[in-house]
Amino acid sequence: MSFKTHFTCIGGLNVYDIAIVGLGPAGAFLASHLDKNYRVIALDKKLPGDESAFRKPCGGLLAPDAQKSLSCFNMSLPKDILVSPQIFSVRTIDIKTGIIRNYQRHYINLDRHKFDQWLTEQIPGHVEVHSSTTCTNISRESDGFRITYTQGHQQREIRTKYLVGADGANSIVRRSLFGGFRIRSYLSIQQWFADTHGTPFYSCVFDPDITDSYAWGLTKDDSFIFGGAFEVKTAKRDFEALKEKLRTYGFRLESPLKTEACLVLRPTRPGNYCLGDDNAFLIGEAAGFISPSSLEGISYAIDSGYALSQCLNTLGSAPGREYRKRTRKVRMRLAAKLFKRPFLYCSLSRKLIMKSGLRTVRVFK
Numbered sequence: 514m515s516f517k518t519h520f521t522c523i524g525g526l527n528v529y530d531i532a533i534v535g536l537g538p539a540g541a542f543l544a545s546h547l548d549k550n551y552r553v554i555a556l557d558k559k560l561p562g563d564e565s566a567f568r569k570p571c572g573g574l575l576a577p578d579a580q581k582s583l584s585c586f587n588m589s590l591p592k593d594i595l596v597s598p599q600i601f602s603v604r605t606i607d608i609k610t611g612i613i614r615n616y617q618r619h620y621i622n623l624d625r626h627k628f629d630q631w632l633t634e635q636i637p638g639h640v641e642v643h644s645s646t647t648c649t650n651i652s653r654e655s656d657g658f659r660i661t662y663t664q665g666h667q668q669r670e671i672r673t674k675y676l677v678g679a680d681g682a683n684s685i686v687r688r689s690l691f692g693g694f695r696i697r698s699y700l701s702i703q704q705w706f707a708d709t710h711g712t713p714f715y716s717c718v719f720d721p722d723i724t725d726s727y728a729w730g731l732t733k734d735d736s737f738i739f740g741g742a743f744e745v746k747t748a749k750r751d752f753e754a755l756k757e758k759l760r761t762y763g764f765r766l767e768s769p770l771k772t773e774a775c776l777v778l779r780p781t782r783p784g785n786y787c788l789g790d791d792n793a794f795l796i797g798e799a800a801g802f803i804s805p806s807s808l809e810g811i812s813y814a815i816d817s818g819y820a821l822s823q824c825l826n827t828l829g830s831a832p833g834r835e836y837r838k839r840t841r842k843v844r845m846r847l848a849a850k851l852f853k854r855p856f857l858y859c860s861l862s863r864k865l866i867m868k869s870g871l872r873t874v875r876v877f878k
């Protein structure tokens with residue numbers, strides 16, 4: 514059963530049933546599907562319409578898994594979210610072996626920032642949304658949680674019975690309440706350039722001498738973006754080293770227009786996730802729900818956000834256990850990605866797969 518607090522203010526602090534920290538796809542989907550009888554507040558660092566506001570470093574390709582998740586809610590993308598061109602193959606480069614292959618892929622090229630804003634626009638009016646906020650402190654109390662955040666130049670405090678961390682890899686909710694939990698992290702760096710390549714393309718780059726993850730390059734309208742995931746301590750150096758290597762492959766990466774960076778998680782084993790407890794929950798990448806092979810996280814964000822909404826809307830005595838049950842399929846999909854990862858990131862197996870030409874696309878000049 515849903516409930517509503519019988520009070521909205523205690524000791525001068527506004528009190529909520531549920532507080533959501535972060536409005537990426539996970540937080541937006543949760544907020545959009547919570548029962549209207551809840552008093553809900555959602556805090557997000559982004560500011561609609563502000564080009565200088567935080568933007569997640571992301572290639573902005575909607576993968577088939579994410580398309581399927583959206584289709585389950587009969588959601589269709591508006592055209593102003595899409596960017597040009599729509600590319601049907603990925604040029605995969607293995608720098609260590611020098612092998613280059615093209616593979617067919619069914620991605621949708623979009624503006625990730627506009628996509629996140631569109632999802633936020635689906636949130637109903639009964640949810641209290643605060644943009645351009647930064648959470649600075651979260652503490653557990655006997656009857657819930659106290660949250661301190663800044664908005665503009667003002668510091669504010671609220672109290673909530675239930676708390677949801679939808680705030681990504683560097684989640685303050687996870688760090689504050691479940692600080693002993695560790696998931697391997699990388700620094701994702703992405704730069705934007707004026708596109709001078711002539712022919713649009715999407716590339717996936719492997720170089721085990723620089724990173725045991727991967728890098729990407731992609732045409733978006735009149736721009737070209739290049740990014741990758743690197744060890745945190747050496748990320749800037751490794752990013753520049755990889756850029757230099759790719760010049761010999763025809764990448765034009767001079768005079769970046771802007772640089773974006775953030776942490777990204779990469780689960781390393783089954784069960785390497787943090788779901789929370791019966792009062793505080795983690796969804797999306799904050800929980801570790803991100804593909805260890807491709808770093809795709811939108812599908813898991815949507816699915817985990819919706820799963821938690823159903824737990825809270827039918828609130829029982831053990832919502833944490835119910836949330837774990839409802840995310841079982843999500844965790845099984847991620848386990849399959851863990852099985853796939855060694856074949857992609859082991860140099861020998863990747864070399865054998867690429868040399869075989871299996872499922873490659875022949876590109877005619």
